[in-house]
């Protein structure tokens with residue numbers, strides 16, 4: 381008699397059936413999943429109802445707070461392969477980060493793409509920047525490159541971020557996004573002009589996640605073995621080419637499918653059509669560059685490619701879908717403060733603000749021990765004296781280390797500091813007053829005007845129409861202020877917005 385047969389005869393399940401057995405999380409078999417325990421079959425229910433209470437209590441807690449921004453997202457696993465070079469030079473000239481050193485060196489990655497403003501199930505066709513966050517699981521620990529598809533941002537000082545997001549989120553009274561509030565904030569923050577010139581053009585609605593660019597947006601640094609630093613910008617270029625949507629095309633998709641980008645990414649990877657991006661850097665010496673008409677630390681500016689060429693450093697391929705959306709995508713946690721040796725922060729005020737915000741929100745959103753979750757955990761040695769807290773899953777104590785010692789220093793075989801073998805990067809600062817001031821070279825309009833002039837006629841039409849469509853909801857004084865900003869970017873830009881706005885107001889609807 382087989383073991384299965386024997387087990388059946390004994391009234392037990394065979395090994396092959398056990399896999400399908402429904403149990404509680406305590407491992408107890410569930411024999412009736414249809415009825416709770418009640419006093420008689422008409423109730424009332426009794427408190428000794430563990431199976432029911434566990435099921436409902438867990439259901440009640442199925443959501444963690446969604447991200448305050450970038451709530452709607454899709455993710456995938458993959459690999460980054462280094463070229464070993466930065467353009468034609470060895471990577472080591474500029475950075476000692478191990479993942480870039482050798483040609484063909486592979487580093488596993490997890491990527492999350494997202495939209496910014498609206499909630500977890502909002503349409504993926506909305507005009508919005510797209511998040512492009514990459515977690516590199518390097519041998520020196522994790523590096524998160526948390527970027528967007530567009531190369532610049534709306535504001536340049538982190539203290540403005542909550543106001544900026546509040547203006548774009550739904551109105552706190554009636555819970556609808558309101559172009560009047562959006563334009564109110566924009567009209568009082570002229571540094572947004574360059575970004576909105578991109579955003580209201582077709583670039584504001586990427587066709588999908590596979591065919592969009594990515595950018596670190598903020599300025600970072602690279603540090604080499606000698607401890608010398610340069611300023612860098614990161615850019616991802618999709619090998620499938622860039623594809624954007626007009627407003628009408630987006631509306632046609634949205635009428636039938638509000639998950640099109642998630643669907644596109646998932647089905648492409650399932651079909652073996654793996655999305656790929658090449659990673660480029662732009663490099664500048666680490667100083668203020670007074671010869672430029674912008675500050676290299678200003679994230680509202682593009683570094684002109686003619687002066688600062690895009691240098692290829694590697695290629696990324698996404699080749700595996702998550703097995704579980706919540707566990708891997710929803711709980712993934714990225715932060716611009718997460719870097720490895722050979723990479724550094726610049727003094728970019730937005731970047732410094734960001735380095736605090738992400739891990740702070742993740743401790744609240746996912747929990748104190750979010751870094752123990754598989755998608756967030758480093759795939760290298762981890763040894764810490766951090767203990768306890770909500771959802772502690774394991775001890776970060778490797779075999780051979782005394783588990784009684786959760787402090788350092790200790791002479792009882794606890795964790796010890798790692799000897800420093802690289803030259804420490806120690807930037808120096810000239811004596812300066814601590815102030816609350818904007819940077820000097822704001823130059824809010826020039827690159828916006830250049831961008832406008834670079835568009836083809838159909839793109840200009842799209843831009844003007846999309847801007848007027850949002851601007852029509854604003855009060856006349858705000859409209860006037862915005863028109864003045866557009867004139868400062870470019871005479872033709874201002875005139876066409878002014879005319880379109882008049883036309884829209886007269887018609888009462890947008891064409």
Ligand code: HEM
Pocket residue numbers: 446447448449450453492493494510511512513526527528533537538539541595596597598712713714730731733734737738741742745
């Ligand atoms: C001071 C300015 C900024 C602040 C304070 C800020 C803050 C945040 C916060 C709190 C989150 C939610 C993180 C989470 O819950 O896991 C987030 C997500 C994100 N932010 Fe920012 N952000 C800022 C600017 C930017 C900029 C300039 C970019 C583009 C380079 C950017 C790209 C992203 C991306 C891609 C995500 C989603 C990450 C993911 O997929 O989980 N943010 N940001």
